[in-house]
Amino acid sequence: MxxxxxxxxxxxxxxxxxxxxxxxxxxxxxxxxxxxxxxxxxxxxxxxxxxxxxxxxxxxxxxxxxxxxxxxxxxxxxxxxxxxxxxxxxxxxxxxxxxxxxxxxxxxxxxxxxxxxxxxxxxxxxxxxxxxxxxxxxxxxxxxxxxxxxxxxxxxxxxxxxxxxxxxxxxxxxxxxxxxxxxxxxxxxxxxDEKHWDELVIIIAVVSSRQKETSSTTGMRDSVETSLLLQHRAKEVVPKRIKQMEEAIKNRDFGSFAQLTCADSNQFHAVCLDTCPPIFYMNDTSHRQVKIISCVEKWNCSEGTPQVAYTFDAGPNAVLIAHNRKAATQLIQKLLFCFPPSSDADLNCYVIGDKSILKDAGIEDIKDVEALPPPPEIKDAQRSKGDVSYFICTKPGRGPDLxxxxxxxxxxxxxxxxx
Amino acid sequence: MxxxxxxxxxxxxxxxxxxxxxxxxxxxxxxxxxxxxxxxxxxxxxxxxxxxxxxxxxxxxxxxxxxxxxxxxxxxxxxxxxxxxxxxxxxxxxxxxxxxxxxxxxxxxxxxxxxxxxxxxxxxxxxxxxxxxxxxxxxxxxxxxxxxxxxxxxxxxxxxxxxxxxxxxxxxxxxxxxxxxxxxxxxxxxxxDEKHWDELVIIIAVVSSRQKETSSTTGMRDSVETSLLLQHRAKEVVPKRIKQMEEAIKNRDFGSFAQLTCADSNQFHAVCLDTCPPIFYMNDTSHRQVKIISCVEKWNCSEGTPQVAYTFDAGPNAVLIAHNRKAATQLIQKLLFCFPPSSDADLNCYVIGDKSILKDAGIEDIKDVEALPPPPEIKDAQRSKGDVSYFICTKPGRGPDLxxxxxxxxxxxxxxxxx
Structure with missing residues (x-):
């Protein structure tokens, strides 16, 4: 024994x-x-x-x-x-x-x-x-x-x-x-590998969902069975996009990368809406997703060249990919203006991950958040306290490790x- | 002179x-x-x-x-x-x-x-x-x-x-x-003509939009220029649907009519979402559209055969087409349960047009609205006071007149x- x-x-x-x-x-x-x-x-x-x-x-x-x-x-x-x-x-x-x-x-x-x-x-x-x-x-x-x-x-x-x-x-x-x-x-x-394009910064807006979402397994099945746009996307649109995306990544061409990333996220949600019955992953009650997309689209448009890409999965979180540290610094300022933490929140728990982005943005405490100016490209920018649970600052990373x-x-x- | x-x-x-x-x-x-x-x-x-x-x-x-x-x-x-x-x-x-x-x-x-x-x-x-x-x-x-x-x-x-x-x-x-x-x-x-299918009843939920919408002229232009799904819809999907819809109308086949109407409304909004930047007509802040779609889908599903079709244009109003008077009577009860008027509203101004539907539904005043039971097919049905400005009850009608x-x-x- x-x-x-x-x-x-x-x-x-x-x-x-x-x-x-x-x-x-x-x-x-x-x-x-x-x-x-x-x-x-x-x-x-x-x-x-x-x-x-x-x-x-x-x-x-x-x-x-x-x-x-x-x-x-x-x-x-x-x-x-x-x-x-x-x-x-x-x-x-x-x-x-x-x-x-x-x-x-x-x-x-x-x-x-x-x-x-x-x-x-x-x-x-x-x-x-x-x-x-x-x-x-x-x-x-x-x-x-x-x-x-x-x-x-x-x-x-x-x-x-x-x-x-x-x-x-x-x-x-x-x-x-x-x-x-x-x-x-x-x-x-x-x-x-992760060293190829290491200037990218990724900021995730984590939001708690108040509504039950369609599981991706069920949603995919319904889309395959009922969406007349899905097969066109799979056969005609995606093969071309895959080639363009591979080129964009190889050449670190952020403009193309951002355009393809945003367009493909939107098209995925379009196919969900074309499903019977329709699937609404992009329709959270607090309108956070639309606010984030609108914020990014307006900023990219005002700069003339994309600074940030957005992508949304089958849930309410937003994943934002910034071109570089400078863009990420501006992005966290805009995000914290639009989505400040609740009054009693600890900034240390509200922005987690790589906190050096916060430091670069000159934000040390809640007072700095309160003092942030509204993003100039957004008319009548509104502040929505408590709509985001927290932000994670991260970057492209390595694969599995023992x-x-x-x-x-x-x-x-x-x-x-x-x- | x-x-x-x-x-x-x-x-x-x-x-x-x-x-x-x-x-x-x-x-x-x-x-x-x-x-x-x-x-x-x-x-x-x-x-x-x-x-x-x-x-x-x-x-x-x-x-x-x-x-x-x-x-x-x-x-x-x-x-x-x-x-x-x-x-x-x-x-x-x-x-x-x-x-x-x-x-x-x-x-x-x-x-x-x-x-x-x-x-x-x-x-x-x-x-x-x-x-x-x-x-x-x-x-x-x-x-x-x-x-x-x-x-x-x-x-x-x-x-x-x-x-x-x-x-x-x-x-x-x-x-x-x-x-x-x-x-x-x-x-x-x-x-x-309007006599061919005169049992249909149309109920419009009019809602005031709190956000500025993309004009349809601008939206269409952006979709034509950027949506990779629009051409497929126009060339492959719609021609077949037009034939099916003509058949459904000719035969007064409400099941096919409702399925096609809902699917085409959703696909139109899918193409809007596939546009760059995306257009969100189906994303009003109060979530009314999703509530109405969900209400109709659940009811149709529970009955086994469609009772009501929904369609949404480039704005927040819902247009609901009921199979017949019986379905319309049930529909107005469900709608008034989910979207009751504000406490101080006059029911006479909240449901306008053909008021005989209200009478058939046994609703004469606000107390009758308050006493409505929740739709059995919706779990935890919520009442959203004031989310709808008013309802218009109408039907298919005639053309121009001198x-x-x-x-x-x-x-x-x-x-x-x-x-």
């Missing part, structure tokens, strides 16, 4: 990502195969990431998982697909020091434990399932010494959550829709239970 | 209309030629119409016009186009009793006066320009004894305001986009000035 007491553990960190050419619509619901390619930017894991510890031990009698400290079921099809695909690629593992020896075909009988947590509020609706499935697959692959590269792993993560495949890389990432019926060629590739520091593990090294 | 003192006058009434297959986008801005056919239902002029008096006299030294009692300039291109086209078709007029004799080529030298008013609030954004230009052209044609039929006149009214061409007929009307470069074949035809009763004329029969 003594040799059966070992626990082998791996801890990994995976970023979240935001699409700049959107994924909306599956051609295969089980394999999660999309109707078009998509492109995303990976967000800095220092500010937004999932950390996952996976463990295996002959003493575990079933697969178990804890998400943000709470046990959840692994019986869902999406988890089962990921577990099955990774187990099929597991290899022999030997660690003489710890007395571990797992033969390739032992993996079918061994059970795993998974503990995962997000370093950002899950309720924020910031693609936590993308980072989560990417991290699960990446960590399990390392645990089981699978030889597949990150692109091959992305095709497995895709079966957990479509956009998860794009979280296997840093920088800018393309999810190639693929052609194969089994989905084997529907995977992510890195376009450029965390070798055992103190960061989420499972106890001996019991295999959450710490 | 004595023979110069006559004034010849004609007064006409023209209905407004609401498109069920939308017109959005011009292929020629000056001639106002659309990128697709459209279909509308004419609204009962008893509740929504324009009345216009036109007059000619050798004593008039310039063309003048009064709209709702206020003098406006006729120098705009759209007025000038209509006046020129009608003058070119003017014929000889003789009225021995009044001593009037106008030769065909006298019309070039004679000046006209126009007085026009809407029997509904102009600020309501209920296609007053459609009824207005249709009435102007129709009345001038009668004044000048032009021999053109209403379809031919519609091609002139179209040059005042595109959708005006559809107000030259009652019932259901198709605006054929045409092919000719000079626009001569871009005109309206009647599909069926008003022979001289007491209805808006100009003084001797001075030719507004009464």
């Amino acid at each position: 003594a040799e059966k007491t070992w626990v082998r553990m791996v801890t990994a960190q995976t970023p979240t990502n935001i699409a700049v050419i959107k994924y909306w619509g599956k051609r295969d619901e089980t394999l999660i195969l999309p109707v078009n390619d998509s492109i995303s930017v990976t967000l800095d894991p220092a500010h937004l990431c999932t950390i996952t510890t996976v463990a295996v031990s002959p003493s575990f009698d079933q697969d178990r998982m804890w998400l943000n400290g709470k046990e959840i079921s692994l019986s869902g099809g999406r988890y089962q697909n990921c577990l099955r695909e990774i187990r099929a690629r597991a290899c022999e593992v030997e660690d003489k020091e710890k007395g571990i020896k797992i033969a390739k075909n032992d993996w079918e009988k061994l059970h795993v434990r998974v503990a995962s947590y997000n370093n950002f509020p899950t309720a924020a609706g910031l693609a936590s399932s993308a980072a989560g499935f990417a991290c699960l697959v990446f960590a399990l692959a390392k645990l089981m010494k699978a030889k597949e590269d990150n692109s091959e792993l992305s095709a497995i993560a895709r079966q957990g959550s479509g956009s998860a495949c794009r979280s296997l890389f840093g920088g800018f990432v393309k999810w190639i829709m693929g052609k194969a019926e089994d989905g084997s060629d529907s995977l992510a590739v890195q376009l450029v 965390l070798s520091d055992e103190s960061l593990a989420l499972l106890h090294p001996e019991t295999g239970l959450p710490k | 004595a023979e110069k003192t006559w004034v010849r006058m004609v007064t006409a009434q023209t209905p407004t209309n609401i498109a069920v297959i939308k017109y959005w986008g011009k292929r020629d801005e000056t001639l106002i030629l659309p990128v697709n056919d459209s279909i509308s239902v004419t609204l009962d002029p008893a509740h929504l119409c324009t009345i216009t008096t036109v007059a000619v006299s050798p004593s008039f030294d310039q063309d003048r016009m009064w709209l709702n009692g206020k003098e406006i300039s006729l120098s705009g291109g759209r007025y000038q186009n209509c006046l020129r086209e009608i003058r070119a078709r003017a014929c000889e007029v003789e009225d021995k009793e009044k001593g009037i004799k106008i030769a065909k080529n006298d019309w070039e030298k004679l000046h006209v006066r126009v007085a026009s008013y809407n029997n509904f609030p102009t600020a309501a954004g209920l296609a007053s320009s459609a009824a207005g230009f249709a009435c102007l052209v129709f009345a001038l044609a009668k004044l000048m004894k032009a021999k053109e039929d209403n379809s031919e006149l519609s091609a002139i009214a179209r040059q005042g305001s595109g959708s005006a061409c559809r107000s030259l007929f009652g019932g259901f009307v198709k605006w054929i986009m045409g092919k000719a470069e000079d626009g001569s074949d871009s005109l309206a035809v009647q599909l069926v 008003l022979s009763d001289e007491s209805l004329a808006l100009l003084h029969p001797e001075t030719g000035l507004p009464k």
Whole structure:
């Protein structure tokens, strides 16, 4: 029995990502195969990431998982697909020091434990399932010494959550829709790494949604079945945009990048509205999205050349990508003018992430926010206190990492239970 | 000089209309030629119409016009186009009793006066320009004894305001986009008259807009120039829908009619959202449109077959078309539950038009409104007092009419000035 007491553990960190050419619509619901390619930017894991510890031990009698400290079921099809695909690629593992020896075909009988947590509020609706499935697959692959590269792993993560495949890389990432019926060629590739275009600054306006939104799975299905514009978008519009976006990213052409990003976000929401019954992700009760879009459009127009791009996913948060630090500094001033914190809020909790942007903007406390001038390009600019929960300042970031520091593990090294 | 003192006058009434297959986008801005056919239902002029008096006299030294009692300039291109086209078709007029004799080529030298008013609030954004230009052209044609039929006149009214061409007929009307470069074949035809499908009931929720909207001329131009979905809609989607809508109207197939009407309204707003910068007509701050759409969709879904269709133009008003009186009675109950009048409102001014619908619904005063049960198909139905300005109950109506009763004329029969 003594040799059966070992626990082998791996801890990994995976970023979240935001699409700049959107994924909306599956051609295969089980394999999660999309109707078009998509492109995303990976967000800095220092500010937004999932950390996952996976463990295996002959003493575990079933697969178990804890998400943000709470046990959840692994019986869902999406988890089962990921577990099955990774187990099929597991290899022999030997660690003489710890007395571990797992033969390739032992993996079918061994059970795993998974503990995962997000370093950002899950309720924020910031693609936590993308980072989560990417991290699960990446960590399990390392645990089981699978030889597949990150692109091959992305095709497995895709079966957990479509956009998860794009979280296997840093920088800018393309999810190639693929052609194969089994989905084997529907995977992510890195376009450029996070150093290629490192002057970009990303500011996320996190807002709490007061209304129940259509889940993206249901929404996509309805759009595929009823929108007469979706197929045109997928077949005619997106292929051209993907090429233009790849060029814009390669050449760090912010004007084209911003134009394509905004247009594609709007078109995704147009397809949602063309769905029967219509889906309104861009229609929050406080009108924040329209205010933000209007603010950005007016500013870009007044400057003659885009300073900022906006993009909105299937929820109310706004993701704003500023051309550079100077544009980001002006952007945070405009945003804080239009969306000041509630009177009792702590500025330190209202703008999180890379706070150096705030410092560059000369904002140290609430008084500085109150003293901000209205953006000159907006007539009768209104201040809407409390409409935004908080802002996250971040930038393009790197892909998955193994965390070798055992103190960061989420499972106890001996019991295999959450710490 | 004595023979110069006559004034010849004609007064006409023209209905407004609401498109069920939308017109959005011009292929020629000056001639106002659309990128697709459209279909509308004419609204009962008893509740929504324009009345216009036109007059000619050798004593008039310039063309003048009064709209709702206020003098406006006729120098705009759209007025000038209509006046020129009608003058070119003017014929000889003789009225021995009044001593009037106008030769065909006298019309070039004679000046006209126009007085026009809407029997509904102009600020309501209920296609007053459609009824207005249709009435102007129709009345001038009668004044000048032009021999053109209403379809031919519609091609002139179209040059005042595109959708005006559809107000030259009652019932259901198709605006054929045409092919000719000079626009001569871009005109309206009647599909069926107002008696063909007379069980339909139309309820309009009039809401005051708190935000400035994009004018439809500017919006259409931006959409044509920037939306990648508009051309697909115009070329691929609308031609099929026009055929299906014509069939549905011919067969009084309310299920198909409602499905097509709602889908086309949503697609029009989708194209607006796909425009750069995006146009948000469906995004009013009080969320009324989404509430109304959601209410209708849930009800139709719970009944298994559509009871009501919704359609929204380039403004915040909702136009609801109920299958029959029974559906309309239930609809007004649901609408009054969700959008009750302000506490101090007079129900008599809150539901106008055909008040017999209210009576059928058993609603006589505010207390009856307060006692309405929540619609069972809507979970946690909320009441939003004051979000709707008022409701108009109406039905499909007839086309333009000459008003022979001289007491209805808006100009003084001797001075030719507004009464």
